[in-house]
Amino acid sequence: MSTTPDTDNAVRAFVDDHYAAFLDDLGAWLRIPSVSADPARAGDVRRSAQWLASHLTATGFPEVEIWETPGAPAVFAAWPSGDPDAPTVLVYGHHDVQPAAREDGWRTDPFDPVVEDGRLYARGAADDKGQVLCHTLGVRAHLAATGRTAPAVNLKLLIEGEEESGSPHFPELVRAHADRLACDTVIVSDTGMWSEDTPTVCTGMRGLTDCQIDLYGPDQDIHSGSFGGAVPNPATEAARLAAALHGDDRTVAVPGFYDGIVELTDRERELFAELPFDEADWLRTAHSHGLLGEDGYTTLERIWARPTAEVNGISGGYQGPGGKTIVPSTAQLKLSFRLVAGQDTERVQRSVREWVAASLPAGIRHEITFWGATRPCLTPLDHPALQSLVRAMGRAFDQKIRFTREGGSGPAADLRDVLGAPVLFLGISVPSDGWHAPNEKVELDLLAKGAETAAHLWADLAENGPV
């Protein structure tokens, strides 16, 4: 379990030598369109789980299981160290992906991976199949470099299949298998770094809950001249709801939304301010043409440490060419809420339900469906396992490692709460990877450094981590 420069070179050499085969494997997995939000893709999500299980067995994991849920299946694998004093580590990721269709703006088929200029383009390349597969290359590099036949830590993987749908069955799954999942440290590999040049460790993720609100007005579309202006219009009411989500200062205006939140400390705001944030660069990465958000906070504070409300979709009435002078019969809103430490997902859902019910006029019936809930997560900066991760990344990247948070969401808090273990984030994606967007990609260099980091981390945790 040495961490000398020789080991570093051996890890790097192994990763380099096996990288082409690794990319072939990743490509095969990315060809499976495991879109958990689309019921028509349920079979593909299952095929994705089966592919991963086979791959983990081939990697050498002696225990590989597909765990069923009422929704999509998860994959569990374990590789005991053999050393009675070895710490136990659980790696979390997901094998489902966001919806993607060529007509959304993809230059290539989202489910036919293409390598171009050192990047791999495909839905799920960065979020999250690429980052999950780093670990099978990483553990093999760890074994090769240390001459071991089993990892220096008791290594477990839990790769779920419903993360992009809000992980509705994940808490139950973790509770049901808490004994198998027991660990000293959770490693979440579903986050990003600051940039290709500035490697960082993430210390927290936001929570998430999202919903669909269906509004029903007239029983059919009706003539706007004969009836408009005298009856409620569900498209108008959907718009009024969406507009009322935010005040003019762009705070979230749902009553009770901010109750109990943990405010940013001065030290955190200083750490954020130290990062080389360039507004023009950031806007380019965001494909956006202006900044707009909650008054009194910087852009990084807004996306990492403040809760938000977003309209993901709105529809109602005539969508075809030209005009159609109707009062539409129905309208629909899809909303998501990002949450920070101190916000309770169920309390937020209750607040939203009460706000919607109180906002609609007589004559408009509504239904509201929450898709899922993911609690926010924040890791103490001074945890010893975090120091192991920083050292492992430093060796892989040959650079000083800085700190960020992640604006996105994952079910880390469920693992932390049920398993009673601290959560670390090992993520090598960068903002330009285009998560949830057309032309999602992953940087091939960073995938390799992710595998190296994992290889170093198991050795470091075994030497220095909490037992």
Added chain:
Amino acid sequence: MSTTPDTDNAVRAFVDDHYAAFLDDLGAWLRIPSVSADPARAGDVRRSAQWLASHLTATGFPEVEIWETPGAPAVFAAWPSGDPDAPTVLVYGHHDVQPAAREDGWRTDPFDPVVEDGRLYARGAADDKGQVLCHTLGVRAHLAATGRTAPAVNLKLLIEGEEESGSPHFPELVRAHADRLACDTVIVSDTGMWSEDTPTVCTGMRGLTDCQIDLYGPDQDIHSGSFGGAVPNPATEAARLAAALHGDDRTVAVPGFYDGIVELTDRERELFAELPFDEADWLRTAHSHGLLGEDGYTTLERIWARPTAEVNGISGGYQGPGGKTIVPSTAQLKLSFRLVAGQDTERVQRSVREWVAASLPAGIRHEITFWGATRPCLTPLDHPALQSLVRAMGRAFDQKIRFTREGGSGPAADLRDVLGAPVLFLGISVPSDGWHAPNEKVELDLLAKGAETAAHLWADLAENGPV
């Protein structure tokens, strides 16, 4: 040109004897899906014009012409009286129809007419093909009952092909052909009556202008966790625009919108209040479950005599099953504005343009396209030709005729302004006919009475109307 009971019976007998053939003709016309809003239907709109031209020639009109416009063609026909003192009447209607698709909620194919329980179901049955065709049956009944070989009035018809698209080329068409269209009275047959039991004459129509607003935010859909809350969201901004259309008192909040409007008089409010309005019945006809409109006005005042703003369509972001946590790239609003006397369509369009431009944050680009503009129209209650119409209807319906207005819109004001002639409304549609809605129908009894009314009206106008 007698108006005795004998003539009344002769008119009725002719209409009854020729009604089956009339329905066959109407059915053939309704089978042509002349949807002017859909560019893919341009050929069908042309076929509809050609069908009507042939039918008018067969009816006996000596002059029948298809008039081209930069959009869809109109049909013009004339039948001179032969009497040098005869007044000239111009009948207006339209041969284009609203979009319709089986999946919108039609029980039968909207373009395959079905007769059931005394009603004819098809797109355009009431709006407006049925009401246009009343005139060819009506003029033949008039000739048969009076023994004439030409009508007692110089009868002209102008049946346009773009009414459902806001009549964008109609004012130009009327100006270009003002000499051919010259008349003493305009008869618009594109409105409705109070109900099957309460025949009414309409004295005004609202104006209309409608538009599409396209909003552009990020160049592609982006991750709501990574970027949401820090950049403007076009779906949110579309919603904020649509919501800001109305104040909390449901007045239209676009600055300048009400400038110069002619307010309702006490006498008009009294006339409206005399009608047998039943809130529950009206809501059933509106397929709606609540009343909502401008504070301080009754339902009839809101739909007939007050200007309104309506969201006809709204869309943006993810519309598929489940959730997708994105900030969408684009969003779209389709809005329509009903206008009353005193409102200038161009001034309203300018107000809307200025309001939209002033309402959007930096980082959201927009385009606004107005589809068309139709001015409001109001006929003096004391005009002698209106008295002729009331008498003609009274004979056809054997009932007292009351007065209404129409909330819908037609290009009557262009005819009035260019031709310098008063506008009357001969409409036999009823609110339950479902204009612009699925399962549009027309009552067969009322179609027959419409034909009778026309037959009586030509005789009465020749005797009593303005020369």
